[in-house]
Amino acid sequence: MTAVLSVLTNALGTVHAYSAAVRLGVLDRIDREPGTAAEVAQACGLNGHGTALLLASLETTGLVDRLPDGRYQPIVPGLAGLHPMLAMWDNLSDVVRNGNPVLNLDKPEQAASFYPQLVTALGAAHESTALHLAQNLPAANRVLDVGAGASPWSIALAARDRVCKVTAMDLPAVLNTTRRATNRAGVADQFDYLPGDVFEIDLPVAAYDLVLVAHVCHLFDPDTVGSLLGRLRPAVAPSGALTVVDIVPGGRAATLHELGLYLRTYGGADHPPDRYRRWLAADGFTVTEPVVLDSDPPMFVICAQASANPNRTGERP
Ligand SMILES: C[S@@+](CC[C@H](N)C(=O)[O-])C[C@H]1O[C@@H](n2cnc3c(N)ncnc32)[C@H](O)[C@@H]1O
Known part of the structure; x- marks a missing residue:
């Protein structure tokens, strides 16, 4: 009791x-x-x-x-910026009753009005995990950070290696927050910024040694994640890699996270690491075993290495 x-x-x-x-x-x-x-x-x-x-x-x-x-x-700095997320929980009973989310953060228009305030605290919360991960990722001189937010993961890579150049890609409304974060971290001279919707934007071909997709895929349903990863594939250099960081499904914090995704997206979910492995293998990557990071909630990292002659199956798992 x-x-x-x-x-x-x-x-x-x-x-x-x-x-x-x-x-x-x-x-x-x-x-x-x-x-x-x-x-x-x-x-x-x-x-x-x-x-x-x-x-x-x-x-x-x-x-x-x-x-x-x-x-x-x-x-963490910017903690008050998470406050707008609270109101959606008032609608939980309606959302469970009718299955329609109260927000659509998987749509760029709504994402653009929410994330500028949220990402500072999110980025700060990831900082120590990102520093740890950066010590364990291979060197990469040209990095594309997709849905960068406050770019905690690529800031850690830039701080690790001063010759590393990062392109932070996000919705235009978010990139001012990204700029403030890179300035605060003292790595702004290593960054440039690519504004746009990741599902629409033209990305340069074979331009990046590392394409980083951190905490973006969980916003979308499985089909959309599959096409997102396929869209990013040509941007990876022949000997480059694509790395996904996201939340391991299951467990208390991740289950509540997924309930929150149900409130704020149409099909967002914490997709299992094995599903990412299949998506990335179908895009012609050689995929490593997922590594689980020491974080709350637990996150996994999957590194997918491009091969010069991608063996595309053409079939989406
Ligand atoms: C949960 S935040 C993660 C931010 C950062 N990668 C991190 O790990 O802290 C999701 C990010 O994806 C961005 N995003 C959402 N939809 C997008 C789209 N269609 N195109 C580009 N960025 C998008 C958001 O603006 C936000 O910065």
């Missing part, structure tokens, strides 16, 4: 503490500059005790850090 109450109180308390901290300007204040509870209460015109309780609760949820000097800061 106690466990039941804890599950609900933890979930509700986390969401409402986060939401209140965004609405009251608390998260923005400590994102600009870390502050004690008293400093934040004064800056935001709030009750001192309430602010102290709110910040202490956010710390217990892992959303906020308390520094040794007692000041608080968000666990």
Whole structure:
């Protein structure tokens, strides 16, 4: 019985503490500059005790850090930018009843209005996993980061290797956020930017040693992912590779992630790694075993190596 109450109180308390901290300007204040509870209460015109309780609760949820000097800061920059995602959960019962998502983030028009705010925090959340992955990927001088967002994965590659040049490809509305992220990371001189819809844009042929597709495929249904990977294939240089990073299906966090995809996309899902292997093999790649990264939720990486004479089966699995 106690466990039941804890599950609900933890979930509700986390969401409402986060939401209140965004609405009251608390998260923005400590994102600009870390502050004690008293400093934040004064800056935001709030009750001192309430602010102290709110910040202490956010710390217990892992959303906020308390520094040794007692000041608080968000666990990642731009954390308040995830707030627009909360409202869609109010519609969960309708979506489960009728099967129609409340948002279509798999369509570029809606993606363009949501992702500019979201990707800063998403990118920061991936930073340490991306740094780890970058140490384990082969050298690549020309990288295409597809649906780059705040480009955490390609920033890690650029920081690893100063001769690496990255083309960050995303919807035009998102690329200002991408630019801010590469500036902050001190790698802006290694980046250029390709605005467009990945399903429409003309990509240069055989131009990239590495095409990186991180946390993009789960937005789309299986047929669309198959055609997306096929579309990217000609951009890979003859001795280059395509790497997919995405979420391993199953487990608590991934199952809730998939419920969120059901709310915000038509056919988005955490597709199993084996399905990617079949898609990529059908495109003439030699595909490695998926590697599971140490992350929450767990993510996998699949590296697909192009061969000079792709043996295309022409059949989509
Ligand atoms: C979940 S975010 C992942 C961002 C980044 N790759 C990461 O791992 O943090 C999905 C990204 O795909 C981009 N995206 C969605 N649909 C797109 C499309 N049709 N063309 C180009 N980019 C798209 C979004 O704008 C967003 O930046």
